[in-house]
Amino acid sequence: MTTAVADAHDAHDEHHGPEKGIRRWLFTTNHKDIGTMYLVFSLIMFFVGGAMALVIRSELMQPGLQFVHPEFFNQMTTMHALIMVFGAVMPAFVGLANWMIPMMIGAPDMALPRMNNWSFWILPVAFGLLLATLFMPGGAPASGWTMYPPLVLQTGDAFPFLIFSVHLMGLSSIMGAINIIVTILNMRAPDMWLLKMPMFVWTWLITAYLLIAVMPVLAGAVTMLLTDQFFGTSFFLAAGGGDPVMFQHIFWFFGHPEVYIMILPAFGIVSEIIPTFSRKPLFGHDSMVYAASSIAFLSFIVWAHHMFTVGMPLSGQMFFMFATMLIAVPTGVKVFNWIATMWKGAMTFETPMLFSLGFVFLFTIGGLSGLMLAIAPADIQYHDSYFVVAHFHYVLVPGSIFSLMAAAYYWLPKWTGYMYNETAGKWHFWTSTFFVNLTFFPMHFLGLAGMPRRIPDYSTQFADFNFMASVGAIGFGLSQLIFVYVLLTAKKGEEASDRVWEAPKGLEWTVPSPAPYHTFDTPPVKRVHEEAFE
Amino acid sequence: MGATTVNNLMLRKLFLSLLGLGWASAASADWAINMPRGITELSQETFDLHMMVFWWCVAIGVVVFGVMIYSLLKHRKSKGAEAAQFSHSTTAEVVWTIIPVIILLIMAVPAAETMIKLEDSRDPDLTVVVTGYQWKWHYKYQDQDIDYYSTLAMPSLKARFKDSGADVFDVDNYLLDVDRPLVVPKGKKVRLLLTANDVIHSWWVPDLAIKKDAIPGMVNETWFRALETGTFRGQCAELCGKDHGYMPIVVEVVEEDAFQAWLDTQSEGSAQLAQAEN
Numbered sequence: 001m002t003t004a005v006a007d008a009h010d011a012h013d014e015h016h017g018p019e020k021g022i023r024r025w026l027f028t029t030n031h032k033d034i035g036t037m038y039l040v041f042s043l044i045m046f047f048v049g050g051a052m053a054l055v056i057r058s059e060l061m062q063p064g065l066q067f068v069h070p071e072f073f074n075q076m077t078t079m080h081a082l083i084m085v086f087g088a089v090m091p092a093f094v095g096l097a098n099w100m101i102p103m104m105i106g107a108p109d110m111a112l113p114r115m116n117n118w119s120f121w122i123l124p125v126a127f128g129l130l131l132a133t134l135f136m137p138g139g140a141p142a143s144g145w146t147m148y149p150p151l152v153l154q155t156g157d158a159f160p161f162l163i164f165s166v167h168l169m170g171l172s173s174i175m176g177a178i179n180i181i182v183t184i185l186n187m188r189a190p191d192m193w194l195l196k197m198p199m200f201v202w203t204w205l206i207t208a209y210l211l212i213a214v215m216p217v218l219a220g221a222v223t224m225l226l227t228d229q230f231f232g233t234s235f236f237l238a239a240g241g242g243d244p245v246m247f248q249h250i251f252w253f254f255g256h257p258e259v260y261i262m263i264l265p266a267f268g269i270v271s272e273i274i275p276t277f278s279r280k281p282l283f284g285h286d287s288m289v290y291a292a293s294s295i296a297f298l299s300f301i302v303w304a305h306h307m308f309t310v311g312m313p314l315s316g317q318m319f320f321m322f323a324t325m326l327i328a329v330p331t332g333v334k335v336f337n338w339i340a341t342m343w344k345g346a347m348t349f350e351t352p353m354l355f356s357l358g359f360v361f362l363f364t365i366g367g368l369s370g371l372m373l374a375i376a377p378a379d380i381q382y383h384d385s386y387f388v389v390a391h392f393h394y395v396l397v398p399g400s401i402f403s404l405m406a407a408a409y410y411w412l413p414k415w416t417g418y419m420y421n422e423t424a425g426k427w428h429f430w431t432s433t434f435f436v437n438l439t440f441f442p443m444h445f446l447g448l449a450g451m452p453r454r455i456p457d458y459s460t461q462f463a464d465f466n467f468m469a470s471v472g473a474i475g476f477g478l479s480q481l482i483f484v485y486v487l488l489t490a491k492k493g494e495e496a497s498d499r500v501w502e503a504p505k506g507l508e509w510t511v512p513s514p515a516p517y518h519t520f521d522t523p524p525v526k527r528v529h530e531e532a533f534e
Numbered sequence: 535m536g537a538t539t540v541n542n543l544m545l546r547k548l549f550l551s552l553l554g555l556g557w558a559s560a561a562s563a564d565w566a567i568n569m570p571r572g573i574t575e576l577s578q579e580t581f582d583l584h585m586m587v588f589w590w591c592v593a594i595g596v597v598v599f600g601v602m603i604y605s606l607l608k609h610r611k612s613k614g615a616e617a618a619q620f621s622h623s624t625t626a627e628v629v630w631t632i633i634p635v636i637i638l639l640i641m642a643v644p645a646a647e648t649m650i651k652l653e654d655s656r657d658p659d660l661t662v663v664v665t666g667y668q669w670k671w672h673y674k675y676q677d678q679d680i681d682y683y684s685t686l687a688m689p690s691l692k693a694r695f696k697d698s699g700a701d702v703f704d705v706d707n708y709l710l711d712v713d714r715p716l717v718v719p720k721g722k723k724v725r726l727l728l729t730a731n732d733v734i735h736s737w738w739v740p741d742l743a744i745k746k747d748a749i750p751g752m753v754n755e756t757w758f759r760a761l762e763t764g765t766f767r768g769q770c771a772e773l774c775g776k777d778h779g780y781m782p783i784v785v786e787v788v789e790e791d792a793f794q795a796w797l798d799t800q801s802e803g804s805a806q807l808a809q810a811e812n
Contacts, residue, residue, distance in 0.1 A: 063709075064702040065695060070776040144773045150750060151733040151775060238751015244734060245749060278609075279617035287627055309736060309771075310747045311754035314653045318646060325638045329631060336630045339602050344618035346611040357606070364598060368591040375641060377576075377648040378584040380745050381569055384736060384771040449566035450740040452771045455779030457694060459710045460703050461566065 017517055026121075029113035030517060031098045034120050036415075038095025039408075041123060043487075045087030046401075048131070050477050052080040057439075061470035063460050073456035074142035075134070081145035085262070086169045087127050089396065092404045093265040094119075094176045097204050100411065101180060103508040103515060104198050106189030106524040111182040119175035126168035133158035144454060146255070147222065149236040149247050153229050163226045170215040177211035180204055189507065189523045195286060198506050202289050203268030206296045210257045210264075213300070218254040221247060245310050252303035260299045263395060264292055266363075266403030267334055270356040273410050274338050276504040277353035278345030284337040291330035291337075298327050308379045317376050324374040331367055335360060350501070351425030355406035358398055358433050366394030369444065384454075387447025393440045397476075398433070405432070405483065412486075413496035417514030420493055424486045431479035438472030570741050573762040573787070577743030579648045587641055594637075655757040658725030662716065666728070666735030666748035666770065669777035673716050676727075680800045686780050687711035694780060710767040715784035719793035720763050728754040733775060739768035739785055747772055760787040 018024045018033065028034060055076045059067050068076070098116065102109055110116045133140040138156015141147070147162070155162065184205050188197070197205075224235040225247070234240025236247045267288075275282045282288065304312060304320040312320075338360050347353070369391040373379050382388055405428070412420050442465035447453075451462045458466065496513040511519045571581045609615045661676040667683075674681035686694070690709050693700035702708045718724045728737055730748040738745040746756040760766075768783040788796065 064693070064698075064700075067696075069696065070779065074773070074776060074778075142776070148734060148773075151773065154733070154775065238749075244751070279611070280619060281621040283621050283623075284627055285621065309745050310749065311752070314650065317649060317653075321645065321649070322642060325642060328638060329634050332634045333627070333631060335598065336626075339598065339605065340623070340626065342602065342605045342609060344615075344620075345605075345609050346615040346617040347606065347609055348611045360602065361599065364595070368595060371591060372584070372587045375583055375587050375645045377580045377645060377652055377743075378587065380652070381580060381584065381740060381743055383745055384738075445567040448569040450570070450738075450768065452738065452769050452779075454773045455769070457709060457779050459708050460705075463703075 027117070029109070029117055031102050031110045031113070031116065032415075032515065032517065034110075034116050035095045035097075035099030037120050038091045038098060038123075041120075042088045042090075042092035042095060045083050045091070045127065047480070049080050049083035049088055050480065052076045052083065053473060054477055056080065057470040057473035059456055060458070060466050062467065063458055063463050065457050068456070070456045071139060071142060074144075074454065075140040077454050078141050078144055079130070079134070082130060082141075082166075083127070084396075085145065085258070086166075086173075087123070089262050089400050089404070090169075090173060091123060093204075093207070093262075093400075094173075094180075096200075096265070096269070096404070096407050096411075097176075097180050099415065100508060101183060101201055101204060102187070103511065103519055104201050104506055105184065105187060105192060106507050106520045107183060107187035108518065108521050110179050111187055112179045115175050116179055119172045119179065122168050122172040122175075126165045126172065129161050129168070130165040133161050136161070146248075146251060147225065148251075149225060149228065149244055152225060159229060160226065163222045166222045167219055170219045173211050174215050177208035177215075180208040181212070184208075189520075190525075195289065198268075199271035199282060199285065199288055200265070200268035203264040203271070203292050206292050207261050207264045210261050210296055210299065214254040214257045214261075217250060218258075221250040221254065224250075245307070248307050248310060249304065252306045253300070255306065256303045257296070257299040259392075259395075260295055262400050263363075264296070266359065266400050267292060269403045269407045269410075270338060270359050272506070273352045273356040273406055274341050274360075276410075276501050277350060277356075278342045278347050279503045280341055280345040281505070282337070283340035283343075284333075287333060288337055291333040294330040295327060298323060298330070302327065305374060305376075305379070308376050309383050321374060321376040325371070328367070328371050328374070335364055335367070348502075350409075351420075351422060351429055352406045352410035354426065354429040355402045355409065358429065359402045359406065362394055362398030362402070362433075362436070366391055366399055369394065382447060384452055385447035386443040386451045386453055389453045390440050390443035390447060393443070397440065398436050402432075405429075408483075409486075410501075411508070412490055413500045414508060414511075414513050414515055416490045417496055417512075418491045418493045419496050419500075420486050420490050424482055424489075428479060428482040428486065431482065432476060435472045435475035435479055439469050439476055440472070442466075442468045442472075572741040572743050573760050573764070573766065574742055574758045575761065576648065576652055576758070577741060579651070580743040583645055583648055586644070590637060590641065652756075655725050655755050657723065658757060659722035660718065661725045661727060662718075663727045663729070664716075664737055664748060666730035666732075666737070666774070666781075668732050668775050669770075669781040671712075671716075671735075671737070671770075671781060671783060672731075675797075678797055678801060680797065682714050684712045684714050684716065684784070686782060687713050690780075707767065709780065710769070710782045710784070712782055712784045715765070715786040717786045717788060717793065717796050718760060719790045720760050720787050721790065723757060723759045725755065725757045728756070734772050735770050735774045735781070736772035737768070737783060738771040739766055739783055741766040741768075742785065745771055760785075763787045763789060 025037060059073055136157040138158060141155050141158050141162045143152040143155060184201055227233040228235055228237055234242035236242045236244050238244060271282055271288060302320055302324045305324040308317060373382055373391060409420060409425055446462055446465045451458055498512050499509045500513060507524060569581055569584050571578050663674040663676055665672040670683050670685040672683050689705045690711055692698060693702050693705045728746050728748040729752060730750045732750060735748040736745055737748055742758045744756055744758055746754050764787055766785045770778055770781045
């Protein structure tokens with residue numbers, strides 16, 4: 001059956017193969033091409049943002065100011081965050097969604113292919129503008145990625161470019177999210193009803209709703225900054241009757257769901273990978289769906305836990321503390337379900353599995369420090385210290401980034417048709433894991449001992465842990481070069497079979513490796529579909 | 535410290551870091567790895583809360599990681615494990631939903647109690663208005679006609695710049711020292727009213743367990759009662775521009791009579807200054 005489908009596709013390819021040269025990429029409406037562009041773009045941004053992180057860590061390696069001025073240091077922390085959040089992590093997940101969702105639900109392409117092209121090509125423009133600010137009078141934005149007024153209004157010529165690039169990123173995300181929702185809701189194979197969808201598709205469906213809900217809020221907030229700066233409004237200026245704290249409420253109403261935008265697809269990825277390498281079905285598929293939905297819902301009512309020090313009424317602080325603590329319950333369900341999936345399985349430890357296990361371990365550490373942060377009186381001590389830096393890097397680096405690495409290794413043979421270099425992959429995992437912990441674990445101690453975040457220089461009692469963190473960061477950065485090596489040699493390995501792994505589930509494994517340019521021109525019949533999930 | 539010693543120290547730290555054994559290094563005697571217990575009743579309560587949640591997290595971690603590691607060791611294909619095919623267990627799912635809820639309730643009660651006390655700034659003995667500026671603090675004793683700026687102390691200021699040539703390890707309390715500290719009496723309830731003149735700052739002294747944003751156009755309120763005398767240091771905690779890292783906070787807690795004596799010298803000083811200005 002699979003072969004028959006494949007043959008049909010091959011025949012088709014001759015008529016509608018990709019165009020040649022640059023036109024293929026500029027004008028493509030093919031979900032695989034667009035997915036590839038998203039992934040390559042996010043990898044480039046990962047290295048650009050990573051280079052900025054290394055500027056930060058080099059300066060912080062020792063107390064005293066060695067390499068950069070404080071102004072530039074602040075530009076680096078700001079740009080590092082904006083680029084990693086909007087340029088690396090989010091587009092990488094959208095790239096995976098583009099590549100995999102149509103193949104996982106048996107659709108021929110995304111529902112809105114021209115918009116798909118557009119939502120990608122906005123991104124290089126957005127980040128071109130953002131990076132150009134580094135060369136403008138007054139330098140790049142330096143007020144932190146949270147852009148709190150009034151400080152952000154002190155940005156130089158870069159200010160309108162910052163706002164416009166954030167608008168563009170939001171536009172791209174919203175279009176991507178609409179496309180994903182329409183695709184999932186309308187283009188599933190016959191008989192793939194909602195609760196039968198693979199977990200990655202589910203978590204992306206929920207994520208896409210979050211994006212549509214909150215990206216316009218961010219756009220509104222930055223537009224108000226723009227009018228405060230240029231058109232004499234006072235939304236956030238106390239002198240004109242405005243309220244600087246209002247910006248923080250609006251920003252975090254976007255910002256907290258944003259956190260889950262960056263982790264829910266990661267949950268989906270490891271929920272695909274752990275069953276494959278445990279040779280067991282995912283434990284509690286439906287409860288995973290309910291847990292992800294609960295997390296998404298709760299993410300809208302916890303935003304002010306980022307603001308326990310701004311002076312809120314007691315009742316407000318209580319509400320946000322309790323609501324935040326509640327998130328631990330569905331998140332716990334996720335972790336327990338992954339462990340129950342491994343339990344009594346027959347596990348093997350290929351690179352995707354290693355990165356997924358690293359994810360479960362280290363994300364859980366980040367989750368536990370998150371629980372500590374939920375406790376409002378203690379949060380008053382942790383807030384804006386390196387403890388917070390440690391916490392969110394634990395959930396974002398060995399969380400989101402590790403899941404992306406896991407996904408890349410897991411589906412790479414399906415994309416290229418060849419097995420990647422497993423030895424290099426394992427080295428990539430072990431070095432990354434060692435160095436990510438060396439970088440971020442000491443930061444917990446720094447924060448508890450009283451080191452604030454976003455400072456270019458620090459008192460000498462913080463010297464040793466900072467040194468460790470800097471060594472770790474350089475090591476982590478170098479480890480990622482192994483990944484580049486894996487990608488460059490991706491087509492040098494053995495040819496991959498259609499199923500690639502021993503027992504993967506899902507429709508994407510029923511098409512040939514490499515996946516032909518067009519897949520599922522006709523929806524898979526029920527039998528293929530059921531075989532795929534056996 | 536000569537160049538050779540610095541290099542040796544660097545190599546040694548590098549080596550230890552690579553081993554992940556940095557904490558065994560004797561390079562600096564003064565390393566804190568935990569939150570200070572602090573010197574107020576509430577800072578100690580906060581510390582206890584922090585430790586309680588921390589130990590709960592350790593306990594949860596031991597159980598979760600324990601089960602996971604056991605599974606990783608036992609249920610591997612290379613050990614000949616055969617994969618079971620179960621994918622549901624309502625009992626298990628109910629249990630691991632309810633147990634976390636119970637643990638959360640155990641944490642929530644003391645947290646809420648401390649929260650309520652933190653917000654109770656009634657009946658202060660002394661009120662100080664704290665104003666954040668780019669990049670210094672201003673203190674005004676509300677009923678005493680005393681006010682002054684508090685800025686980074688000269689030794690740190692000289693050493694802080696790139697190519698200053700100074701070894702910051704030779705500067706006492708590098709970046710954590712000011713020219714004029716906030717002076718408060720021991721055992722008295724001190725209320726702080728915080729605001730800012732330009733952008734948002736945040737007044738943080740870990741030993742007092744106080745971190746409160748100083749926001750332009752708004753007045754925030756917090757309080758503490760120091761139970762010990764001594765010098766306690768902190769920093770601005772909200773990014774406030776290029777010299778955000780250079781506006782430390784020093785609180786000097788003194789006995790009450792010493793505080794009165796200090797007040798007297800200060801108000802004389804202000805009176806003279808006022809006269810001179812006239």
